[in-house]
Amino acid sequence: MTVHPSLQPYVDAWTHSIEAISELVVPLTEGEWNRATPCPGWSVRDVVSHIIGIETEMLGDPRPIHTLPRDLRHVVDEFTRYMEVQVDVRRHHTAPEMTSELEYTVIRRSRQLRNEKRDPSTMVRGPLGDQVTLELATRLRAFDVWIHEQDLRTALGVPGNLDSPGAHVARDLLLAGLPKVVAKEAGAPAGSAVVLDVHGPLEFMRTVRVDAEGRGTMDGTPSLGPAVTLVMDWETYVRLAAGRVRPHAVADRVKTEGDEELADAILRHFAVTP
Structure with missing residues (x-):
């Protein structure tokens, strides 16, 4: 359990969704990784790549040095360009490579969250490299993984977890x-x-x-x-x-x-x- 109770609901929601995502993708065939999701321009592989990429950034890993192709229609501004780098760099990874990296990333992030000692008001790196509080960053990660869990469930035809802890985090953020x-x-x-x-x-x-x-x-x-x-x-x-x-x-x-x-x-x- 984290030291700060205000972080715990978001850690619990993140854990629930990230474990559900792992269970969804481990048995997939190579072809199923290419299924389109409701997230514009992204396949199942792309969504999982995005999750891996953002979680590794939360761990402090350096961003990959990578030049994006010019024909990605869903890349329309600085935000989408930033997000696409972690996705495109993994676009040709095999199913075993994807599941292995996801598993290793989840283990590392779970350990980081479990051992978190910083105050929730500590400023940390957020999207596009901006600074946000640790509490907001943790909340946003819980929101993001639940939304992408639903993207994957829609693509794979496996509905579920619409009332999970992540759903409650998503409700409050969307209503805001x-x-x-x-x-x-x-x-x-x-x-x-x-x-x-x-x-x-x-x-x-x-x-x-x-x-x-x-x-x-x-x-x-x-x-x-x-x-x-x-x-x-x-x-x-x-x-x-x-x-x-x-x-x-x-x-x-x-x-x-x-x-x-x-x-x-x-x-x-x-x-x-x-």
Whole structure:
């Protein structure tokens, strides 16, 4: 157990998801590693490569020196270029090479997390080399591996763990971006409220309220007269908020009530992950 209780839920969630990923990929045939996932441009191999790469960076390993091909359509900005290096450098690795590196990386990272002595407020390296607190970095890793676990499950046709510890971390992180989506991106009018009602393995209701200055805040109390109510299942919410699917592709799984134009604008900007 880590020294700091505030880190433990994220370590537990990370451990649960990373072990699930290992169990999913160990028995795969070479061809199954090439299956497309909902993560744009990435195969099963690519998703696992990304996980290995980021975890090794958290361990302090140097990033590979590697030049990306110019024909990768999903690489569109500095963030995607940064993330793609760890992926492309492993693109021709065999199944045994992938599973061996994943296993070794998980062992090293598990040991690092188990022996963590730093204060949660310690600044550490985050995405793109920026500095974030250790607590946020650990939380983001728990979120990332759960989201990618779901990518792999979708690609391999093995659903599961939609209510695991990582799912709860993902719920809170994805919801944190909802006020900006409603108030800024979709332009909900001042004084309005938007209700999100999610059912399934994780059930919750949240209301985003837009104040007179156009700022959005969120709470768990219902609104008596919301401008828009969005009703969907948990899996659909995750896929939309994580940018894994376009709204039109899941229109039959999303029920909207109220201002149709505003509802469409919210759904167009619903993705909150990079």
